[in-house]
Amino acid sequence: MNVDRRRFIGSAAGMAATAGVAAGWLWPKHSVSYRRPRSCVAILNAAEYSEKIDTLLMDGLRLFRLNLLGKTILLKPNLVEDLPGPVNTNANIIGAAAHCFLRLGATRIVIGEGPGHQRDTELVVQAAGLKSHLADRRIEFVDLNRDELVRAKMKANYSGLGKLWLPRSILDSDFVVSMPKVKTHHWAGVTLSLKNMFGIVPGMKYGWPKNLLHWHGIHESILDICATVPIHFVIADGITAMEGNGPLQGTARELGKIVLADDPVAADATCARLMGFDPLRVQHLSEAGRFLGNLRADRITMLAESLEAPIRPFAVLPDFHYLLARTDM
């Protein structure tokens, strides 16, 4: 068979392109999998931020039979800006979580955050009302934007970042608890326990905002970060949540829930359902369901209240209407 040179080159290029596309589909983009057969979620009803949260949270945490004896716990709240409204994880929930984990046997609590917009972390901590909760010497705040950094190889490769400098406090902790505020987000759709981990990326290296991650893809970066720094537990503040133009300019939405989970994907999928969204339509969450945890409702055991879709879904910007779940969910 005679094959002229032009045709040969054309065929070879076509095959190479096909192989490249196939490799993208077949070659796994992650070297870890944290997905277990089943995950547990507890939805707690809480109408307001009060002193009763300590008891409520303690009762909720006991449902999970966590082994925390002697461990250093890193609480990663969502502290973004010194703004009024439901922008930050409520300080009473952060404080209550810290005290509950100490009572459950932890020896040290590190509250770590690296705000992505406001460079003055002290201002954010003051405005969030966190200072009074740091009186106990076993509870310490660490500015993750300015912590000592260690270069970590990413355990997933969605973003192409390859390696990332990460705070030593995060890498040295035994048990990472993501504590998001339940909010809509004008770039990522939602900001829940997975997106909350953007805050561990140090501003000292990547700036304010952590714009390099945006250039590498927000959803892709979330997946890589959460593969590299696994979240062991989630406490999501959904008492007063945010809808519309989140994460800063949205409006308050009284949801009246705290969501606890031993799996961040199950936590975020549950929160998304509580918001009236289809979790499969949140890009990073859908992909996270392949290896970071359980997305499907039939793989999630509800330990407390049952999951009910809201009468009125959370308001979203027009670009995010696709997130809304069909009413026959």
Place this chain on the structure above:
Amino acid sequence: MARSAEVSAIEKTLLQRQLPSGGWSFFRSEQASLETTCLAGLALGSASHRSAVSTVRFLKASQLSDGGWPAFQGDSEEAWTTALALCALTVLNETSDESDRALRWLQGMRGKEGHWFWRWKFKTADRHVRFDPDKYGWPWVSGAASWVIPTAFSVVAIKQFTVCNRSEVSEKRIHLGVDMLLDRACVDGGWNSGNSVVYGVPLRPHVEATAIALLALQDERRSELIERSMAWLKKEVARVDSVSSLAWSVLSLFVYQEAVEALKNRLATIMRDGHDIRNSATLATAILALKCGEMIHPFEVLR
């Protein structure tokens, strides 16, 4: 007099935190941060010749091969801290080959929208954030867009270093940087990280970013926007108790000949001997603010 004793105590605290490498870290770590080292060197340099010498030595040793500085010791990638390092070398009177190389690095560095393709994308397809992509400045780190604080420090550094002999390239970058800052200002004045309006909604300015942006504009024409931003800063700083924001506001308002004594007194009261301020960069900035008017202002631009 009383304040001078307080400042001496704070200086002593900062000096005690110097690492064997000659640098300083933000918190208690052995990993020196360039931002902290530059600010600490500037804060202690006027009072202690030894500190000035060790800072300069550290900066010279940590400069990367193409003229930039990393954000922290151990990193091999240049960052926005190059602008701070150039300011420090200029103010500490160490204008050498290292400074020339830093200037060239700053002249060559630009935010990602400095490339025609991304400018085109921001003009046509990606319009959620309101800004003019033709007006670009400097990124925090290579491969990202321009932001307010790195642009402001780069503008100050180039203005200071080239005050006696400014090339066309430097002039062009200064103008572009100034235009970028003016373009990214918030609707009612002031600056945040660099997003003034997102999805049609105006975002709020930040005290620290506003103070630093104003430092970069100190020798520009006092436009209505600058006046509005100053007014916002003066009003807002009155309710702020954070040391860093307060200190940057003092440094900024001082170069505009605004009264800063009351702010300095408030800062001194919060600071006491500085032991409770764990962030050494904040401690250094506070010293600079408390000594404002008594030493060379590290970010003042001569006209």
